[in-house]
Amino acid sequence: MPTFKLDGQEIPFEPGDTIIRAAWKKGVEIPHYCWHPGLSIAANCRMCLVEIKSARPMALPILAWDEKKKDYVETTKNKLQPACQIEVTEGMEVASKGAAVEKAQGAVQEFLLLNHPVDCPICDQAGECKLQDYWLAHQKKLKRKDTEPVHKPKAVRFGPTIVYDAERCIMCTRCIRFCDEVVGDHVLDMRERGNKNEITVSPGRELDHAYTLMTEHVCPVGALTSKDFRFKARVWFLRSAPGVCNGCATGCNTWVDYDPRYQRVYRLRPRDNEQVNKFWMCDAGMMTYKRFHEDRILTGRVRQEGRVVEVPRDVAIEASAKVLEKSQRLAVVFSAQHTNEDNFVLGKLGREHLGGTALYLAALSPESVPGGWKGDAILRHPDPNPNRAGATAVAGGELRSTADLAADVAAGRVDAILSLGWAAGESVEQLASLANVPHVNLSSNIGPLTQVATVVVPVATTAEASGTFVNAKGMAQQFQRAVNAPLGIKSAWETLIEIGKRVGREIAFAKLPEVRAAMPATTAAVAAAS
């Protein structure tokens, strides 16, 4: 691979790379606002100016103060060039530090902050704002302008999810380019010039496509804020765990941002993965974090004489064991919402130990997703389940649907059900026949399957347990536990082992790697690879 020199460091590049991209690939950051690895180059912020030492200097004539002569003298200075726009060539020598570059960076910072309100205390970006970071790194001085800054509209509603603050905007146009290039919807544009510049929404439109929260995420400053996250938490209190989105079969990589003090998830952010989601996520996917805390099942539930009674978890496990012991023709329902590990242990208990032969898969259908679900050509997969491929693979072949299960129950071919997860493509009414046989369900949230179950045992959500999903492309992706499950609740596979113990079936897994090691070779291999 050809290389070039950045501040004395040898950096490899591929032909066509710009200086900033080559450095970024190597993990070296050149300060920038308008450049984003997933967007086209605008080169309008000028924060990335560097000195190209090897090229023929483009000398600008200037006057410089000469200490000896006590006068200004005519001299030249090397013209700095934007690193985000200049393609690297073999052997190029670039300086992103040094007096000239640092002076330019400080000056650009000062310029960007001239009319900036710097109302960081009330700004939601505080703590992850590039202006704050680079001010500290490159300027660290007061601005010299002491007149009132230009005031522009604040808290402008751009759409159902986004609020815009024109005063804080640095006109990097990342949001415009994101909408144009990634979403293909030219809903944002810029108007006016100079210090009256601001971003506007197309007349008669709202910022309401399926990727609006990403515009907030690409904004390097606090100009665009998400209504959902606005004023909920300060980012410096949050920790991040690598997650995989539960929203659809694409399996976008996420950062699960949670507050360790309250064990609460506050938002999902895209985690860069060139093969899956590049740098992006869709709105619906980012909102799936709500499921971690809303409509949760936190105690056991047992149906007695038609009424649902909340019982401690232990009692629910005891009740499940009683149901499963008596069963002769057990139906085992895998879940496209649960991890490979959960589904695998479910198969172990239900099939190998309890002799269940009728196997089904509970999966959401596009119509059963609140608000509906539609795939698109960007990220959203038509299948709104994160792990249909994985659940099918660990179950060892094609599974029948929950609609088939309802029919089988009605026909008397099943005398008990062991099901995983809350999600199903059918409504409670369509699944009503499932309530006719004893039905053990392991769920984290309330859903159609929990409502037709005889016994519900609470289990952890995907934020509360580590695991593996296999996406529609067949890639297995691991994610890590972010928060602790409340009230002694455990992950589904651990709970299944506990239930197994009560019915006298020992499943000898103590740790997640042991489960993974026991999984069928194909799924285990991909799980280990990711």
Place this chain on the structure above:
Amino acid sequence: MAYAIKKPGRTVADQSYVVEAVKGLGVTFKRFFQNTIGPAENRKTATIRYPEESRDYPERFRGVHRLTHRADGSPRCVACLCCSTACPAQCIYIEPAEYEADDPRHGYERYPRVFVIDELRCIFCGFCVEACPCDAIRMDTGTHVPASWKREHFIFDKETLMSIPGKDGTYVTANPRHEPGDPTHPGLDREKAH
């Protein structure tokens, strides 16, 4: 240069202990009677009859916290969480919220929906006051936390903190600002400001 400190010699009276102990008790009792019995002017020591009497604390004494008010009576605090971030005792709990759409401060302003200080955990370091960019939290009340038997009494909520005046008796601060929403503030839109 090292030098030797001369120790006072001991007399037989010192050695025998009893005499000196009685002398010492004598001093104790003299002070005791001087300070507890008889008219105030006779008292000789620094003791005062707390809590009936109290002394003024020094100017920079860090007393119990208060939350300052804006002109309209709303808290100056913008719930930025700088104080709770700085607090080494982690005794400040804040839940931010947004002013409603019809409020003149809407858009600009966050405010604390909940603001709680656990004064029992507080070590009165004053970091919160240092950290506050809005001069919203101050420790210039000149009083300390009143004693109580109950733990709950030390959990000061927003209303309590806003009900404590400063040493000057007012609820505002000596450092006024042009606050968003105030008529003096440059305004919300470009047209109004230029």
